[in-house]
Amino acid sequence: MDWLSDHAWAVWVGIAAFLGIAELLSLDLVLVMLAVGALGGAVTAAAGGAVVLQLIVAALVAIGMLWLVRPSLVARLHQGPDLKLGTGKLIGQRATVTQRITGLATGQIRLAGETWTAAPYDEHIVIESGETVEVLEIRGATAYVHPVPELEP
Known part of the structure; x- marks a missing residue:
């Protein structure tokens, strides 16, 4: 259990990597936002934050990414050039x-x-x-x- 608490940042990075790879299969920009949240948890863990704080930071970053960043990215990706036919x-x-x-x-x-x-x-x-x-x-x-x-x- 000591190893896990000392290397919590590595667990968060592993979760972020898994979510990033899973995003390549789904391509709907949800899992990558959750992966960024997991990276927020990793930074908190590396800074010595408690597990509860790591979870809160990961959740807040993920929700913020889903609410603030994802809509503009989706709109930009779905917008294409006007085709003249x-x-x-x-x-x-x-x-x-x-x-x-x-x-x-x-x-x-x-x-x-x-x-x-x-x-x-x-x-x-x-x-x-x-x-x-x-x-x-x-x-x-x-x-x-x-x-x-x-x-x-």
Whole structure:
């Protein structure tokens, strides 16, 4: 019994290691929070605290981790990038005009390796073949575009 009281910190570290390994199987961030609590108990034991104090510190640290840290970690892990699917991913991309575009007649652009019917976003402008445009909107199978100003050297 003397060995156990002298090496209580090692028991707490063993519990923390076991909980950490078990967390790898569950992946719900509960057991790792309990493992951190066990490390709090280990620190208390290494500092010479009584067994009751070790249990209280371990419980408080674990509850604190579950209440304060886990929710933000879970939210951060479940949050992913916004995925743009379909035609939405083409908005903002640049394309090359392959057939003249006017407000009266649609033309064509080369966008993402495909040929698209295009109309000017501002119906009062004319966009000549070879110009670079930016896709502002897609309605049906028609891309509404606006010319991109060319940068002068």
